[in-house]
Amino acid sequence: MNKLATIALFAIILSSCTGEPAGEEGADSTEPIKIGFIGPLTGDAAAFGSDAINGAKIAVEEINAEGGINGRQISIIAEDARCTGGDAVSAAQKLINIDKVDVIAGGQCSGETLAAAPVAEAAQIVIMSAVSSSPDITNAGDFVFRVYPSDALKGAALANYFDSKGYTKIAMISENTDFCIGVQNVISESTAKSGGEMVFNELVEPGTKDYRSLMTRLKDIDFDVFLVNSQSDSTGGAMVQQMRELGMENEIVGTDTLDSITLGQVMGEAMEGVKVLSVPSLSASDPKGGPFVQKFTEKYGNAQQSTFFAALSYESIRVLIDVMNKVGTDGPAMRDALYGHTGYDSIVGTITFDEFGDVEGIPYALKEFQDGELVEVERIPLN
Amino acid sequence: MPFFIHILFVISNWIPSMLSHNVIFGKGKIFHFGPMGVAIISSYGIVITLKSTGSFALAFLVGLVCALLISAVFAWLSVKLEPDALGVITLAMHIAILNIAINWTSLTRGALGIPGVPRLSFFSSNTTLSITMAVVAVLWIIFMLYLDRSSFGRQISALAEHEWYAKSIGISKIKINLIAFFIYALGMTIVAFFSMQYLTILHPNDFMFPAFIFYITCELAGKPGSVLGVTLAIVLLTILKEGLRFMPIPTGLTGPLELIIFGVILFVAVWWRRDSVFPNTRSV
Numbered sequence: 001m002n003k004l005a006t007i008a009l010f011a012i013i014l015s016s017c018t019g020e021p022a023g024e025e026g027a028d029s030t031e032p033i034k035i036g037f038i039g040p041l042t043g044d045a046a047a048f049g050s051d052a053i054n055g056a057k058i059a060v061e062e063i064n065a066e067g068g069i070n071g072r073q074i075s076i077i078a079e080d081a082r083c084t085g086g087d088a089v090s091a092a093q094k095l096i097n098i099d100k101v102d103v104i105a106g107g108q109c110s111g112e113t114l115a116a117a118p119v120a121e122a123a124q125i126v127i128m129s130a131v132s133s134s135p136d137i138t139n140a141g142d143f144v145f146r147v148y149p150s151d152a153l154k155g156a157a158l159a160n161y162f163d164s165k166g167y168t169k170i171a172m173i174s175e176n177t178d179f180c181i182g183v184q185n186v187i188s189e190s191t192a193k194s195g196g197e198m199v200f201n202e203l204v205e206p207g208t209k210d211y212r213s214l215m216t217r218l219k220d221i222d223f224d225v226f227l228v229n230s231q232s233d234s235t236g237g238a239m240v241q242q243m244r245e246l247g248m249e250n251e252i253v254g255t256d257t258l259d260s261i262t263l264g265q266v267m268g269e270a271m272e273g274v275k276v277l278s279v280p281s282l283s284a285s286d287p288k289g290g291p292f293v294q295k296f297t298e299k300y301g302n303a304q305q306s307t308f309f310a311a312l313s314y315e316s317i318r319v320l321i322d323v324m325n326k327v328g329t330d331g332p333a334m335r336d337a338l339y340g341h342t343g344y345d346s347i348v349g350t351i352t353f354d355e356f357g358d359v360e361g362i363p364y365a366l367k368e369f370q371d372g373e374l375v376e377v378e379r380i381p382l383n
Numbered sequence: 384m385p386f387f388i389h390i391l392f393v394i395s396n397w398i399p400s401m402l403s404h405n406v407i408f409g410k411g412k413i414f415h416f417g418p419m420g421v422a423i424i425s426s427y428g429i430v431i432t433l434k435s436t437g438s439f440a441l442a443f444l445v446g447l448v449c450a451l452l453i454s455a456v457f458a459w460l461s462v463k464l465e466p467d468a469l470g471v472i473t474l475a476m477h478i479a480i481l482n483i484a485i486n487w488t489s490l491t492r493g494a495l496g497i498p499g500v501p502r503l504s505f506f507s508s509n510t511t512l513s514i515t516m517a518v519v520a521v522l523w524i525i526f527m528l529y530l531d532r533s534s535f536g537r538q539i540s541a542l543a544e545h546e547w548y549a550k551s552i553g554i555s556k557i558k559i560n561l562i563a564f565f566i567y568a569l570g571m572t573i574v575a576f577f578s579m580q581y582l583t584i585l586h587p588n589d590f591m592f593p594a595f596i597f598y599i600t601c602e603l604a605g606k607p608g609s610v611l612g613v614t615l616a617i618v619l620l621t622i623l624k625e626g627l628r629f630m631p632i633p634t635g636l637t638g639p640l641e642l643i644i645f646g647v648i649l650f651v652a653v654w655w656r657r658d659s660v661f662p663n664t665r666s667v
Contacts, residue, residue, distance in 0.1 A: 042642045079628060080641060084588045085496070089581075090389065094628050097386035111586040114498045118583050122509070123385075136498045176485055178494040178586075185495075203486065 036095030038106030047304035055310030059317035085115030110134030130313035155186025167224035171200035174229035233260035392513035395520035403570030409607030412543035417473030450568035496586030604652035
């Protein structure tokens with residue numbers, strides 16, 4: 001028990017290591033505005049959590065360099081939710097009740113956002129996710145917003161594209177993650193609605209790299225297009241490569257995770273002609289997003305998952321700051337302002353929120369791998 | 384205050400399941416490494432029933448029956464298998480059950496989880512829910528202390544210390560193991576019933592190995608088999624885990640550094656108790 005007492009002492013010391021006592025900020029207008037960040041900073045999903053926090057940090061640094069909000073600087077307090085609901089609740093409770101943050105940026109995994117939402121809702125604090133895509137978030141609460149399009153829209157966009165090409169027989173392999181299952185569900189529904197048929201619809205464990213058995217089966221099936229529904233570019237790239245190895249020349253379409261800077265160079269010939277339905281790309285030469293990409297790369301090197309995730313996180317912070325500039329940091333006032341916040345011009349598109357807090361105005365683009373580069377070929381209408 | 388109410392809930396919520404598992408693993412020296420398997424079945428049983436019928440009583444009952452059934456299988460395995468084989472098979476069963484939960488998408492929604500778990504109207508505030516959970520946790524500690532000193536407690540200890548001798552004086556291993564596993568099933572169902580209402584989302588990510596590792600760590604750090612020791616370990620390690628969020632760590636290092644520090648502390652805690660990890664057979 002004496003040893004446990006030592007742990008107790010250590011725990012108490014750690015617990016006392018707060019940056020500042022809770023509840024002492026607010027009335028003094030010189031105190032920094034606090035933005036809480038919730039995301040997966042460790043674990044399997046840490047790659048996009050890392051991109052998101054780095055994007056958010058760039059936004060905060062820029063605003064602070066511009067003088068902050070009415071002279072108040074902005075600080076960001078990051079909490080690791082490890083892509084789990086339990087940790088997201090702990091993180092939200094700590095950010096809201098101890099750090100007294102004015103707003104929360106997060107979660108990033110949909111499960112994080114859905115778990116943290118009731119906590120933010122009860123405290124009347126706005127919570128805005130940069131990359132959560134689950135359709136469930138649409139009904140998560142009045143204070144819940146996101147700048148990433150719902151998977152429901154992605155399904156509609158893909159169905160429109162397949163329809164325009166006359167594709168009726170769809171083959172798909174999905175990783176068993178919440179993101180991919182969300183996509184799988186909407187694709188299956190959209191395909192059925194448009195009179196198409198899922199002729200091959202397989203689910204694999206997350207992180208699977210060997211698809212040769214499934215591809216051998218797929219080879220005997222008559223299909224128009226193969227949809228790569230992967231959680232990461234490495235698994236999606238493996239699907240494409242192994243399909244091409246077996247000589248299948250059918251069209252391949254991937255989702256956001258194939259929107260990878262390095263995939264065309266690493267996988268080479270196999271990626272040629274592969275199409276990707278994603279949000280528009282950001283590159284260093286892009287007139288709007290270029291400066292952000294350059295700044296991000298200089299500070300943090302290449303994105304771990306996607307520069308676009310970092311850009312979305314960056315813009316989610318900028319939108320929040322824009323609203324705080326107008327109505328201050330009161331939660332209900334921010335919520336109301338966000339619902340009426342239309343046409344915010346950002347590097348990722350024009351951001352408007354619908355009556356559910358879902359973003360409108362982030363377009364989808366169809367891209368294609370050409371000579372190792374991912375080139376935008378057309379915009380896909382969402383309706 | 385709400386954060387401390389939250390910590391109170393987290394600590395109280397660990398207690399019934401972890402102290403019950405401590406009866407099996409700590410006191411009985413039975414290598415049951417599949418407690419998360421029971422947690423998954425019980426939680427999904429509760430949430431699916433609750434979402435489809437709206438009856439909290441029925442949901443609890445279904446969760447309990449599911450937990451008892453899988454616990455009966457675990458108890459049967461504990462009698463049939465050698466300790467090392469039991470450890471491996473219970474781990475495998477955890478993975479198998481998790482895979483079923485993730486892949487049976489028509490029932491469980493798979494990796495999407497089940498959001499929007501309703502709450503009893505009495506638990507509309509976190510404070511009420513947390514205080515109720517704390518009262519349940521205290522009652523469970525009292526129950527565990529009673530059990531520890533009871534005939535059952537002595538019999539499970541005797542089986543752990545010298546199985547052959549214990550059997551020779553009429554102690555039934557299957558009966559004792561069944562009781563121990565059923566107690567865990569009840570504790571886990573209570574935990575699942577409260578935690579699902581608290582989180583309002585059931586997600587498979589919450590049943591991965593880190594949760595099980597936290598079980599084992601608390602039981603080892605608190606002294607396997609000791610009710611008060613494990614309770615204290617739950618309290619301190621939870622405070623420590625959450626306390627790390629308060630360390631002045633640069634934003635970019637928050638997650639990894641917390642994880643490393645916690646990992647080192649857990650290693651030290653387990654190292655202290657390394658002699659009690661494996662059962663010592665008493666020589667007669």
